[in-house]
Amino acid sequence: MDTKNQYQAEIKNGKLVKEDGSFFRAAPFEVRSEDAIYTVEYIRDHEKEVVYRVQEDGKTIGEYGHPFFVPNEGPEKAIEQYSNCSALFHAFVVLNITKQKDFRQYFESNSDSLVYKISQTTFL
Amino acid sequence: MLRFYEIADTIDQEVNQFEEDIKDFVAGTINPIKFKAIRVAHGIYEQRQEHTYMIRIRCAAGGITPVQLKKCSELGEQYGSGEVHFTTRREVQLHNVLIQDIVTVIRELLTVGLSTRGGGGNTIRNILTSPNSGVDKEDIFDVDPYAIELTSRMVKEPDSWNLPRKFKIAFSNNSKDTAYTQATCLGFVATKKEDQDGFEVYCAGGMGAKPMVGHLLMDFVPAEKAYQVTKALKVMFDKHGNRRSKFSNRLKFLWKKLQREEFVSLFLEEYNKISSDKNLDLKIVDLDNRPKIDASVKVDAPKDDKFDIWKERYCLAQKQEGLYCIKIPLQLGDLVSNDGLSLTKLVELFGENTIRCDRAQNIRLRNIPEAYLGNIYNCVSSFERSLVEHASFIGNMINCTGAQTCKLGICLPRGLSVAIRDKLVSSNLDLDRLADFRLNMSGCPNTCGLHHIADLGFFGKVARKEGQMYPAYYVLAGARVAAGETKYAEKLNEIASHHIPNFVHDFLQAYLINAEEYKNYQDYLEDEGKDVIKSLCEKYSNVPLFSEDESFYIDFGATRKLSLDEMGSAECSAGMFDMIDVDRKVIRRELKQLDAGTGTLEESLYNITFSSTRMLLVTRGLDVKRDEQAFQSFDKHFVETDLISKEFRSVVQLGELVAKGDLDKSVLTGKKSEIIGLSSAVNELYTNMDDSLRFKKETVVSVDKKEEAELVEKDYRGVACPMNFVKTKLVLEMIASGQKLQILLDDGEPIENVPNSVKLEGHKILEQIKTPDGHWQVLIQKK
Numbered sequence: 001m002d003t004k005n006q007y008q009a010e011i012k013n014g015k016l017v018k019e020d021g022s023f024f025r026a027a028p029f030e031v032r033s034e035d036a037i038y039t040v041e042y043i044r045d046h047e048k049e050v051v052y053r054v055q056e057d058g059k060t061i062g063e064y065g066h067p068f069f070v071p072n073e074g075p076e077k078a079i080e081q082y083s084n085c086s087a088l089f090h091a092f093v094v095l096n097i098t099k100q101k102d103f104r105q106y107f108e109s110n111s112d113s114l115v116y117k118i119s120q121t122t123f124l
Numbered sequence: 125m126l127r128f129y130e131i132a133d134t135i136d137q138e139v140n141q142f143e144e145d146i147k148d149f150v151a152g153t154i155n156p157i158k159f160k161a162i163r164v165a166h167g168i169y170e171q172r173q174e175h176t177y178m179i180r181i182r183c184a185a186g187g188i189t190p191v192q193l194k195k196c197s198e199l200g201e202q203y204g205s206g207e208v209h210f211t212t213r214r215e216v217q218l219h220n221v222l223i224q225d226i227v228t229v230i231r232e233l234l235t236v237g238l239s240t241r242g243g244g245g246n247t248i249r250n251i252l253t254s255p256n257s258g259v260d261k262e263d264i265f266d267v268d269p270y271a272i273e274l275t276s277r278m279v280k281e282p283d284s285w286n287l288p289r290k291f292k293i294a295f296s297n298n299s300k301d302t303a304y305t306q307a308t309c310l311g312f313v314a315t316k317k318e319d320q321d322g323f324e325v326y327c328a329g330g331m332g333a334k335p336m337v338g339h340l341l342m343d344f345v346p347a348e349k350a351y352q353v354t355k356a357l358k359v360m361f362d363k364h365g366n367r368r369s370k371f372s373n374r375l376k377f378l379w380k381k382l383q384r385e386e387f388v389s390l391f392l393e394e395y396n397k398i399s400s401d402k403n404l405d406l407k408i409v410d411l412d413n414r415p416k417i418d419a420s421v422k423v424d425a426p427k428d429d430k431f432d433i434w435k436e437r438y439c440l441a442q443k444q445e446g447l448y449c450i451k452i453p454l455q456l457g458d459l460v461s462n463d464g465l466s467l468t469k470l471v472e473l474f475g476e477n478t479i480r481c482d483r484a485q486n487i488r489l490r491n492i493p494e495a496y497l498g499n500i501y502n503c504v505s506s507f508e509r510s511l512v513e514h515a516s517f518i519g520n521m522i523n524c525t526g527a528q529t530c531k532l533g534i535c536l537p538r539g540l541s542v543a544i545r546d547k548l549v550s551s552n553l554d555l556d557r558l559a560d561f562r563l564n565m566s567g568c569p570n571t572c573g574l575h576h577i578a579d580l581g582f583f584g585k586v587a588r589k590e591g592q593m594y595p596a597y598y599v600l601a602g603a604r605v606a607a608g609e610t611k612y613a614e615k616l617n618e619i620a621s622h623h624i625p626n627f628v629h630d631f632l633q634a635y636l637i638n639a640e641e642y643k644n645y646q647d648y649l650e651d652e653g654k655d656v657i658k659s660l661c662e663k664y665s666n667v668p669l670f671s672e673d674e675s676f677y678i679d680f681g682a683t684r685k686l687s688l689d690e691m692g693s694a695e696c697s698a699g700m701f702d703m704i705d706v707d708r709k710v711i712r713r714e715l716k717q718l719d720a721g722t723g724t725l726e727e728s729l730y731n732i733t734f735s736s737t738r739m740l741l742v743t744r745g746l747d748v749k750r751d752e753q754a755f756q757s758f759d760k761h762f763v764e765t766d767l768i769s770k771e772f773r774s775v776v777q778l779g780e781l782v783a784k785g786d787l788d789k790s791v792l793t794g795k796k797s798e799i800i801g802l803s804s805a806v807n808e809l810y811t812n813m814d815d816s817l818r819f820k821k822e823t824v825v826s827v828d829k830k831e832e833a834e835l836v837e838k839d840y841r842g843v844a845c846p847m848n849f850v851k852t853k854l855v856l857e858m859i860a861s862g863q864k865l866q867i868l869l870d871d872g873e874p875i876e877n878v879p880n881s882v883k884l885e886g887h888k889i890l891e892q893i894k895t896p897d898g899h900w901q902v903l904i905q906k907k
Contacts, residue, residue, distance in 0.1 A: 006151055022152025026175030026223055042175065042222065048206040050176045050220055066173040124147045124224060 007120040009094070011087075014111025016094055025097055027123035033087040033116035040088075052097065054088060061085070068100040075106035087116040094118075126411075126476035127237045128187035130276040135239065142166055143227045150223065161701050165285060167243020168226060171219065171529040178529065179204075179218045179229055180243030184275035185253040185268040185295075186214035186481040186488075188238075190472035193479055195236045197464030199229050208464050210457040212522055212574055214481040215243070215250045219529060241279065248284040248358070249292050251275050252308070255482040257297040258413050259442035259449050259490050264314035265321050267295035267303075269408045270350055277351060277406075283358065286709050288365030289373040292330070293354065295323075299607040304483075304577055306338035306610035307331055309375040310357055312350055313607040321347040324607060327357060328379035328387070331571035335612050336376040339384065341391065348405035355404070356394035364390060367706055372873070413444055415493050416475035426498040427505070430513065434501055437516045437556065442490065448497060449490040452504050453511040453519020456538050457485030463507040470503050483574065484520045515555035517563075518545050522574050526567025526584065528681065533567035535584030535595045539681020540565055540624060547625035553632055557639070562603070563628070576612040577603040579645055580631065586686065587620065592670040593686045595621035595679040601657055602649045616657050622676050623664035630660050700742050700846045704810065707739035711803050718796070726789035729799050733779040733792065736803045737762075740810060743817045745851040747844075755780035767809060767819055772802045817853060839868045840878075841899055849878050856887060856906050864890070865904045875900040 007029070010018040023029070031038040039055045051063040061082055064070055070092060071078035079086050090107050092098045095118065132138075142162065149159040160170070167180040181196065188196075196208045196216055205220040221229060230240055242248055251271040258266035274293070278284045284291075294303040296313045305311020305326045312323035322344045329338025345353055357375075364382070366373040379387050398404055438451045452467075459467075471478045471489060474496070480488040492500060505512050511519045523541040527533030544563070548555060566573030566583040575581030580601050587596035600613035619627055634656050635648060642648040668676050677685045714731045717723035734751060737758035741748060744761050748754045759776050762768045775798045781787040792799065809819050836859055840848040852867055859865060869875050871894075879889045879902055891903040 024150045024152065027150060044220060044222070048204065048220055050173055050222065066176075122151070124150050 004121055005119055006122045007118070009118040011090070011094065011114060011116050011118070014090065014107065014114045021120075023095055023118075023120055024123060025095065027120055029095075029118060029120040031088050031091045031116055031118055033114075036085065036087070038085065038088045052092075056085075064098075068098050070098045070100050070103050075103045075110075086110070087114055090114050091116065091118055125237075126189050128189075128272050128275070129182065129184040129237075129239075129279060131234065131237065131239050132241070132280045135234065135241065138166075138241065139227060139230055139234070142230075146223060146226065158701055161245075161705060164244035165242065165247060166230070167240030169244060170531065172527065172531050172533070173529070175223060177221045177223065177226060179221055179226065179240055180211070181216050181218070181233060181238050181240055182243060182250050182275070182279075183215040183238075183481055184251050185257070185271040186255060187268065187272070187477075188216065188479050188481065189236075189476045190468040190478060191476070192236045192238050193464055194468040194472075195232065195238070197459070197461040197468065199232055200464070201461035203229050206461050207458045208461065209525075210454055210459065210481050210485045210487065212457075212483050212485060212524065212572055213250050214252050214255070214483055216481060239279070242285065244290075245285070246287045246289050247291070248275075248278040248287070249290050251278075252292075252294040252303050252483075254295070254297040254300075254302040255480055255488050256302075256440070256449055256490075257295070258411055259444060259447070260297055261441075261443045262300070263297045263443065264316060265297070265347070266411065266413075267297050267312070267314050268411055270312070270347065270406060271295050272411075273406045273408060274351060274354060278354070278358075282713075283362055286706070287358070287362055288367045289375075291358065291361065291375065295350075296607065301605055301607040301610065304605060304610070305329070305607065306605075307335075307577060307612075308338065310354060311338055312353075314347075315344065317344050323347060323350060323353075325353055326607070327391075328376045329610075330374050330376040331574070331576045331612075332374070333569040334372075334376075335571070335576045336380070337610050337612060338376075339379065340608065341388065348408070349399060351406045352395060352398045352401070352404055355398060357391055359394045360390050367703065411477050412475075413442070413447070413477065413491055415444075415447055415491060417473060417493055417496070421473050421496070421499075423495050424499045424502055427502045430505070431498065431501050434505070434512055435497060437559070438512065439497060444491070446494055447490070448492050448494055449488055450492060450497070450500055451482070451516065451519070452487040452489065453514070453516065454486050455509040455511050456523065456541060458509065459487070460508045463509070466503055466506070470499060484522050486519055514545075514549055515559070517555040517558045517561055518549065520559075520562065521545070522562070522564040522578075524566050524570075524572035526573075527679075530567065530572075532570055533584070534586055535567045535597065535621060535686075536679045536681045537565035537567045537573055537582070537584065539679060540582070540597075540621060543625045543680045544628050547629050548632070551629055551633075553629065553636060557636060558632065561632075561645070565597070575600055577605055577610075578613050579603065580628070581613050582624065584621075585618065587618070587667070589667045590669065592677055594667065594677045595682075595686050597621060597624060599627075599657060599661060601654065602646060604646055614654075616654060617661040619661050619664055620667050620676065621679055627660050627664050630663075631656060700850055703742045703846070704739055707735035708807070708810075710735040711739070711807070715800070715803065718800075725796075726793055729792040729796060730779070730782060730789045732803050733775060733799050734783070736799075736806045737776060737779060739806055740813075742847070742850060743813065745847060745854050747847050751783035752780050755783060762806075762809075768802070768805050772798060772805065775799055775802055817850070817857070835864045835866055837866045840874070841868050841870055843870075843874075845873050845877055848874050849881050852878060852882060852904075856882075856904070859906055861906055863906050865906065867902050867904065868895075869900045869902060871898050871900060875902075878902070879904075 007021040007023040026042040028041045036056055041053050043053050045051045045063055049065055051065045052069050054062045090111055093104055093107050145162050148154040169178045171178055200208045200218050203221050203225040204218040209217040253267050253271045257268045292308045293310045294305045294308045296303040296305050305313050306329045308329050311326040315324050325342040325345055326338040327341040361375055365378055439448045442449055474492055478491055482488050521541050523537035526535055526537045562579045564574045564578035564581045566575045568584050575583045582597035585596050586593050598615050599617045600615050603613040604611040670677055711732055714728040717728050738754040741757050746757050755776050763773050775795050782789050813819055882904055887907045888905040890905050893901045895901055
């Protein structure tokens with residue numbers, strides 16, 4: 001792994017096939033699939049609550065707060081609503097950011113085609 | 125410039141080290157449990173939302189200057205939740221701080237003389253006083269300067285940071301004991317003897333899940349000797365306190381173990397060594413409580429006609445003629461940053477000694493000339509979240525943050541407090557007749573909401589109906605607080621959270637109807653109040669089925685059904701690291717002495733040898749009772765296994781012979797370099813330890829050598845925390861993924877902690893059954 005990154009992971013067919021370094025959940029990271037690049041930051045929102053903010057092409061597509069850090073509407077609707085971003089929410093499950101059971105169960109049978117990479121640059 | 129304590133010269137170095145520790149934690153080279161032990165001593169707590177932190181700021185005697193509070197408000201706005209939170213320990217906290225901002229906040233606080241050091245951990249905590257000390261007409265004398273001077277000394281003494289457990293100190297200005305000295309580790313109550321200022325001294329009190337009322341230690345000690353008393357008790361606690369169990373190592377447990385005679389004798393042994401040393405006497409600088417106001421400051425007329433009732437409820441004439449102290453009731457202890465900025469801008473006109481935090485999570489102003497009360501009223505009644513329109517009873521209600529942010533919380537007392545407030549203010553109860561009533565709530569058995577010293581108190585619990593969990597509270601009543609007469613509230617019954625607002629209303633109504641027939645609340649309670657509580661609990665005992673009313677199962681202020689999934693009571697691993705830390709610190713201290721040429725050479729060398737051999741035994745599940753066992757166990761588990769080079773075997777064996785008394789410690793003087801080498805080797809091994817308690821040099825046990833039985837059974841009855849957890853963890857390391865381990869644990873701390881710690885390590889608890897003989901059988905499935 002290069003010195004710029006503190007964590008890198010590769011997911012193929014929904015399975016974590018390569019992992020290197022240490023992922024820190026409160027630091028920014030990037031989820032890169034063939035279709036999109038999502039940047040995720042752990043920040044305070046305008047109400048001073050701490051949330052994960054997800055951006056695609058510099059545009060915020062969602063902010064997810066405690067305790068589950070995923071959209072409330074459940075996996076199917078969320079994925080449909082947010083530009084078919086399966087890789088993003090799958091990454092949230094893989095990285096243990098969300099413990100929401102519906103999302104975990106959903107991806108147990110809906111992740112076979114997912115191919116993407118996660119990277120986190122050195123934070124501090 | 126007024127400061128409520130001095131900060132140790134070593135602080136910059138400590139903050140720099142902490143900054144490095146944070147970087148290591150983020151990079152994954154320090155695990156979360158080790159990091160926890162480091163951060164809590166800096167007053168940094170992780171909130172229920174992981175990676176979101178609370179910063180606790182020391183305010184000795186509850187004092188904070190306008191400039192300091194302004195800085196806290198600014199930092200709260202920039203780096204936190206937009207608020208400054210006032211606590212029941214008379215200090216302030218910033219919430220929702222992100223890890224990358226922690227050190228910036230700490231350094232900014234230092235610029236105005238505020239420190240977070242010792243906000244948590246096994247340290248001398250914030251030293252409390254009576255909230256109106258110095259301005260109270262009933263002062264025996266002002267005790268604030270004693271708390272200030274004592275804090276300044278304590279934070280500079282290295283042994284204040286590594287005690288067996290947290291150590292709390294309080295000073296009361298008279299026998300009404302408004303600082304609750306009998307509910308704390310060490311308490312001083314101002315008194316006079318033949319015109320000499322002095323203290324009655326109480327010790328070994330404490331609340332928490334196992335509350336104990338403090339005992340009289342000395343009936344009079346000259347006031348300036350408060351330092352020697354504190355120092356002696358601290359040294360005695362350091363020497364004799366129980367470091368092995370995090371859950372029974374407060375000073376109160378030492379009293380219980382030793383009983384009065386031995387406890388007092390050990391204390392006096394230390395006290396008599398230093399009591400006559402006048403150089404140690406506290407040098408008190410009186411706080412100035414005289415009016416300070418620029419004559420050009422305009423006197424404002426009150427903005428509305430509610431001023432008079434506000435003045436009656438919240439303003440109290442000081443003993444200094446013409447000056448007032450004012451209580452500012454805060455909603456749930458929160459001061460919105462903008463309100464903090466407007467308040468401090470106004471209050472700084474009246475001097476630096478103008479603000480105190482109080483234990484009901486409110487602000488107390490002091491030294492305000494009567495003519496300017498309108499200015500204050502106009503300011504506080506414009507607060508974004510103001511309670512000034514309500515009777516003071518409302519602002520006096522105490523609640524901890526509960527499960528909203530605290531990892532130990534079960535219920536949400538903040539939500540409950542709001543629900544009670546809404547119920548009461550919409551009723552026709554005359555709450556002004558209850559101005560001094562203490563209605564205190566905690567979200568769990570820990571006592572952050574001071575339920576043990578409540579007139580009517582509650583603490584959170586989980587209740588179940590047909591298997592579904594719902595939020596509930598135990599009901600307590602009847603605490604009495606006065607020096608030498610303190611009695612904790614009695615647990616009377618339990619009640620569902622959602623019934624409490626009606627319950628409180630009905631109880632207070634019953635009390636107010638009958639109050640005039642009694643001398644005081646305690647008499648009412650004894651005569652009929654307890655029966656009223658019991659009958660109201662009966663009246664409100666109905667709990668709907670989950671299918672009938674789901675909302676009953678969702679706590680006040682929560683958005684989903686009660687759950688304990690995020691609770692973090694797992695202290696076992698932290699306890700293990702605490703044990704390691706005890707020896708690490710001894711080694712560091714003794715190495716420094718060797719460098720400086722201070723101390724006794726042979727004594728230092730023995731201590732280094734002993735601590736080096738004992739330090740890592742806990743990782744093998746070993747707890748030694750005698751010194752020589754440490755050397756023997758170390759040889760067997762670390763030298764024999766080649767984790768530590770055999771070149772150190774000779775010093776280990778020498779240590780054992782010294783421990784047995786067969787050789788004098790002086791034999792170690794010729795082995796200095798080997799002993800230092802041994803300590804380095806042990807430290808290096810520790811640095812390389814992974815989360816599974818394995819060292820890099822260790823061979824990983826292959827799967828086929830693992831315990832092959834389908835179900836592995838272990839009996840840890842009689843094994844204390846955290847050793848039972850360490851042993852469990854070691855067995856889990858040996859078995860295959862998915863395999864099951866059944867352990868037997870004692871009731872009490874073991875069953876409260878081990879399963880949670882195991883869960884936090886990622887394993888599953890499949891079953892937890894109480895056996896007929898009172899032990900617990902826990903079935904674990906390895907992750």
